[in-house]
């Protein structure tokens with residue numbers, strides 16, 4: 001299915017250079033925050049965070065373990081389903097570990113809020129969140145995001161791992177899709 005008929009459907013919102021610079025800054029802040037941690041566990045939420053997490057962890061100057069979790073989300077629609085289901089769980093036991101959740105976008109907040117609560121029941125030593133993008137105007141539920149890459153307006157974005165109907169993940173920048 002082709003939903004993005006041409007490049008004309010996409011307007012660049014955040015360039016590759018801007019993403020790289022911000023990712024470097026975030027990695028410095030994170031490295032500093034966890035400098036006394038023996039081995040940080042970075043938990044990426046698939047699939048949207050896979051590009052960001054790859055760039056982020058390579059700039060984190062600490063021993064890190066990386067694991068992934070898949071939770072149900074939008075499917076092919078532009079509306080959130082609100083109820084999150086674990087499709088693929090972590091391989092790593094996180095009890096007593098310092099855990100950093102890495103998310104692509106926090107929109108209504110439902111996904112992050114539910115993932116946070118699920119992981120918290122496993123009693124990690126600490127649980128924090130880094131999100132590349134944040135849409136504050138869309139929030140329906142309060143969530144704490146410890147590190148945010150960029151606050152963005154209420155627009156549907158793709159690129160840098162983020163998709164619309166499974167397309168656009170390979171774009172190097174973040175762009176807005178015109179509906």
Ligand code: IMP
Pocket residue numbers: 048073074080103104105106107108109110111112155156157158162163164
């Ligand atoms: P929330 O549960 O409403 O906060 O939605 C979070 C998830 O919805 C994100 O992790 C994304 O996977 C997806 N999402 C939210 N906004 C966008 C968007 O603009 N483009 C693509 N996916 C989005």
Ligand code: MG
Pocket residue numbers: 045046047048049073103104105
């Ligand atoms: Mg996501």
